[in-house]
Amino acid sequence: MAARAGLSRQILIAMSAITVLAGILVFFGTYLVFSAIVAVYPFPETDGWLTSLDIVILAAVILITLPIAALVALRLARRILDPLESLAHSARKIAAGDLSARAAAGDKALGETASLVGDFNTMAQRLQDMAADMALWNATIAHELRTPLTVLKGRLQGIVDGVFEPDERTLRRLILQVDGLGRLVEDLRTVTLADSGHLDLHIVPTRLAREIEEISDLMAPDLASGGFKLVLDLDDIVVEADAARIRQALLALISNAQRHAIRGTITISLKSNDRNVVLGIADQGPGIDPDLASLVFEPFVRGNPSRAKETGGNGLGLSVVRAIMEAHGGSLRYRNAPDGGALFEMVLKVQKSNG
Numbered sequence: 001m002a003a004r005a006g007l008s009r010q011i012l013i014a015m016s017a018i019t020v021l022a023g024i025l026v027f028f029g030t031y032l033v034f035s036a037i038v039a040v041y042p043f044p045e046t047d048g049w050l051t052s053l054d055i056v057i058l059a060a061v062i063l064i065t066l067p068i069a070a071l072v073a074l075r076l077a078r079r080i081l082d083p084l085e086s087l088a089h090s091a092r093k094i095a096a097g098d099l100s101a102r103a104a105a106g107d108k109a110l111g112e113t114a115s116l117v118g119d120f121n122t123m124a125q126r127l128q129d130m131a132a133d134m135a136l137w138n139a140t141i142a143h144e145l146r147t148p149l150t151v152l153k154g155r156l157q158g159i160v161d162g163v164f165e166p167d168e169r170t171l172r173r174l175i176l177q178v179d180g181l182g183r184l185v186e187d188l189r190t191v192t193l194a195d196s197g198h199l200d201l202h203i204v205p206t207r208l209a210r211e212i213e214e215i216s217d218l219m220a221p222d223l224a225s226g227g228f229k230l231v232l233d234l235d236d237i238v239v240e241a242d243a244a245r246i247r248q249a250l251l252a253l254i255s256n257a258q259r260h261a262i263r264g265t266i267t268i269s270l271k272s273n274d275r276n277v278v279l280g281i282a283d284q285g286p287g288i289d290p291d292l293a294s295l296v297f298e299p300f301v302r303g304n305p306s307r308a309k310e311t312g313g314n315g316l317g318l319s320v321v322r323a324i325m326e327a328h329g330g331s332l333r334y335r336n337a338p339d340g341g342a343l344f345e346m347v348l349k350v351q352k353s354n355g
Contacts, residue, residue: 083113087120099128148177187316194323201242208270209234211243215250227263234270239277239348249324252317253281253344279346282337297322
């Protein structure tokens with residue numbers, strides 16, 4: 001209230017002073033102009049200076065305009081201060097932890113003040129959304145970590161208690177759980193670094209077809225054992241990219257198809273035009289539910305949660321691929337494949353001609 005009263009008083013004093021000064025300037029300015037005219041074209045009789053009547057007229061004008069100026073000043077102060085007071089009150093509530101607080105501009109707020117309140121509310125909404133996302137992110141991470149840690153602890157405790165034999169099969173299962181934890185941590189690291197703009201890339205001229213062929217040779221036996229066949233349709237293209245990150249993204253998309261698609265053919269294509277290089281991974285179905293198509297790139301969103309759990313998915317694969325593509329200045333997009341399956345396309349901008 002003290003700040004409000006102080007600012008209102010300053011506006012009132014300033015408006016009153018401007019009114020008095022304007023009255024005096026107008027009065028004496030008119031008198032000086034009139035004197036100059038008389039000096040050039042003299043009248044037969046002039047008093048030569050202000051009369052008592054002139055002083056009375058000046059005083060009357062000031063006395064009449066001062067209340068008007070005070071009224072205008074108070075209305076102006078109210079239009080300025082009411083939104084600012086609401087904004088300050090909301091800022092204090094947000095600082096105290098109430099992120100739902102919003103400022104009210106009022107119906108008679110000045111345009112600039114209303115814009116300030118609108119910007120503040122937008123900022124507060126984004127802050128509330130970020131806090132909610134962070135809480136959900138933390139809860140989801142804790143949930144994803146709980147299962148493998150519980151399994152590891154149970155198995156190790158069982159070995160210590162003599163319930164399980166530390167044979168090769170048991171140790172391999174424990175290693176698989178550790179590998180799953182390692183993938184989850186690395187995926188979280190990649191997404192977090194990309195979101196903060198700190199994902200380091202080692203950009204060099206990269207022959208994508210060769211990288212894809214190496215990944216295909218590596219994954220072909222595992223895919224074949226699961227009933228999948230890799231088909232390559234590659235143009236010989238060189239782009240400026242981080243080869244290791246591109247391999248990471250390609251592995252994630254192939255693994256995603258292996259977890260969610262029906263057994264059949266997985267086609268990897270590499271094409272280019274004047275503007276983009278498009279690396280596509282297509283399967284033979286069943287594709288993604290239209291309701292989920294716009295959400296699958298968000299962290300921890302799964303198209304088929306039960307199957308992803310069975311095959312070790314953590315819901316971060318597509319988020320990692322999107323993060324890598326955006327760090328390259330490209331994008332990741334999804335559309336239905338011609339035969340009804342899912343088609344994910346990694347799009348990179350052309351920066352170097354073929355060679």
